[in-house]
Amino acid sequence: MAYSSEVYAAAKRILEERRTGAQRLAELKKADVYAKIPEIRRIDSELSRRMANLSMLVLRGNENLDDVLSEINAQNDAAKRQKAELLSENGLPADYLEPHYTCENCSDTGRKNGMLCDCYKEICRAEAQKELAASSGSAECSFENFDLSYYVDNGASDGTNPRRKMQNYYNFCINYANGFSLSSPSIIMIGKTGLGKTHLSLSIAKTAAEKGFGVVYAPAQKLVSNLEREHFSYSGSDLFMRKYTDCDLLIIDDLGAEFSSQFTTAAIGNLINERLYENRPTIISTNLSVKELTERYSERTASRILGEYKRLLFVGEDIRFLKNR
Numbered sequence: 001m002a003y004s005s006e007v008y009a010a011a012k013r014i015l016e017e018r019r020t021g022a023q024r025l026a027e028l029k030k031a032d033v034y035a036k037i038p039e040i041r042r043i044d045s046e047l048s049r050r051m052a053n054l055s056m057l058v059l060r061g062n063e064n065l066d067d068v069l070s071e072i073n074a075q076n077d078a079a080k081r082q083k084a085e086l087l088s089e090n091g092l093p094a095d096y097l098e099p100h101y102t103c104e105n106c107s108d109t110g111r112k113n114g115m116l117c118d119c120y121k122e123i124c125r126a127e128a129q130k131e132l133a134a135s136s137g138s139a140e141c142s143f144e145n146f147d148l149s150y151y152v153d154n155g156a157s158d159g160t161n162p163r164r165k166m167q168n169y170y171n172f173c174i175n176y177a178n179g180f181s182l183s184s185p186s187i188i189m190i191g192k193t194g195l196g197k198t199h200l201s202l203s204i205a206k207t208a209a210e211k212g213f214g215v216v217y218a219p220a221q222k223l224v225s226n227l228e229r230e231h232f233s234y235s236g237s238d239l240f241m242r243k244y245t246d247c248d249l250l251i252i253d254d255l256g257a258e259f260s261s262q263f264t265t266a267a268i269g270n271l272i273n274e275r276l277y278e279n280r281p282t283i284i285s286t287n288l289s290v291k292e293l294t295e296r297y298s299e300r301t302a303s304r305i306l307g308e309y310k311r312l313l314f315v316g317e318d319i320r321f322l323k324n325r
């Protein structure tokens, strides 16, 4: 899982809120119980005093430390039993005064024995899905609502059957999404506007994000303007570059719609090369034909996309018009 820095920051914040929330609630309950059952306050101060004494003995180095320790443990156990009895007499559970963390495994720290806790991974996954939905509006696009009936089911003028072809692509995309891994191939979806390229790429994105992969969706125009701003701000920050380079799956939507400059074509070329080199899959959708791709980007970039990406050539009529008929 390679998520954006925003996702990691959000996960850290959520854990902190959970942790401090549980501790604050425990403090409030303690104040309430102390007021109602003063004996418990006395027991707690005894417990603290004994622990402070123990620390002093450890610091000073006491030769009978083991004996002292077992005596203090016995006293503490008795005090805790007494406390539990008092709570029980007042109709409260024995652990009433302990903080109740959302994750008991890691006490909402996100780590246990130096390993990432499952709760942390779960928070990251949920945050990454939220980030993806916010950046793409992907909540509406899924495999379930991809409608093949918009594609004509007969021979098109070029001799292909659009519905059959799109059915094959649809099946390919579902299998690709369900089996997605960092060794999955990159994909380029080529075809006119309104043929479902964005819908299918977002459906893949959503499934991969649900599986816990860090997915970033970016329209080409936005991607290059973010990189451009970052590059020319001379701030030394490379947050966007890292986000697009390091995520598990990058979706570049509508490649070719971006304003073209020496910088933008070089930036896209570098990104594509680096992701291929690092074995990180990318899905590109574009209205450009193969010929236009070759003309617009450097020969090296175009040949890498056309040579190493799985190519899907979308066919049919613009679905957006068919839907409005």
Ligand SMILES: [Zn+2]
Pocket: 103, 104, 105, 106, 107, 108, 109, 110, 111, 117, 118, 119, 120
């Ligand atoms: Zn946990």
